Amino acid sequence: GAVVSQHPSWVICKSGTSVKIECRSLDFQATTMFWYRQFPKQSLMLMATSNEGSKATYEQGVEKDKFLINHASLTLSTLTVTSAHPEDSSFYICSAPIPPSGTFYEQYFGPGTRLTVT
Amino acid sequence: AQSVAQPEDQVNVAEGNPLTVKCTYSVSGNPYLFWYVQYPNRGLQFLLKYITGDNLVKGSYGFEAEFNKSQTSFHLKKPSALVRDSALYFCAVRDEPPGNTGKLIFGQGTTLQVKP
Numbered sequence: 527g528a529v530v531s532q533h534p535s536w537v538i539c540k541s542g543t544s545v546k547i548e549c550r551s552l553d554f555q556a557t558t559m560f561w562y563r564q565f566p567k568q569s570l571m572l573m574a575t576s577n578e579g580s581k582a583t584y585e586q587g588v589e590k591d592k593f594l595i596n597h598a599s600l601t602l603s604t605l606t607v608t609s610a611h612p613e614d615s616s617f618y619i620c621s622a623p624i625p626p627s628g629t630f631y632e633q634y635f636g637p638g639t640r641l642t643v644t
Numbered sequence: 645a646q647s648v649a650q651p652e653d654q655v656n657v658a659e660g661n662p663l664t665v666k667c668t669y670s671v672s673g674n675p676y677l678f679w680y681v682q683y684p685n686r687g688l689q690f691l692l693k694y695i696t697g698d699n700l701v702k703g704s705y706g707f708e709a710e711f712n713k714s715q716t717s718f719h720l721k722k723p724s725a726l727v728r729d730s731a732l733y734f735c736a737v738r739d740e741p742p743g744n745t746g747k748l749i750f751g752q753g754t755t756l757q758v759k760p
């Protein structure tokens with residue numbers, strides 16, 4: 527079945543550095559991908575919608591200059607956390623709607639990336 | 645605006661007993677509702693969805709959910725809980741009709757604890 531992968535699964539970085547997280551759709555093309563952030567034992571908060579070949583759409587309150595999203599191909603979206611700080615430590619999850627059978631798009635989620643900023 | 649509420653932070657149930665995880669929703673049009681499960685440090689796994697049709701929806705791992713329009717609820721149920729069902733459960737609603745790649749709006753999540 528359709529699968530979404532993320533890399534890395536976990537990363538530790540120093541404050542002030544940048545970290546890139548990849549989200550790939552396997553065996554299907556995704557013109558749209560979604561990036562979520564999840565704090566421990568809390569819900570998923572949508573950060574942005576990544577659109578292939580165009581600019582991402584950010585949710586209110588999300589700093590687009592800090593969370594850079596690039597959707598360069600139909601199978602890859604990247605999220606770069608720039609100048610990371612400890613408060614950016616979180617679990618980042620991406621998802622992609624698979625091509626519909628009929629009119630309905632199912633969303634498949636990646637396994638998540640645990641970011642720890644020291 | 646669309647919203648989803650899960651009134652219980654945690655549900656505790658003994659193995660073998662039936663379980664219910666509650667979800668209520670608020671939408672301006674037709675509801676498109678989902679349940680997902682998340683195990684520790686993992687992404688979300690799809691359990692089931694309601695788009696249209698029968699109010700009782702059957703999903704993965706023996707779970708089912710009942711859509712109740714008058715009560716605007718979509719409670720998740722399982723007749724006999726297993727210890728391995730212990731996880732974090734999310735109810736979600738789409739904010740756009742099926743023809744679009746609409747984003748999902750999630751409830752707060754409910755931790756299910758099944759004790760042997």
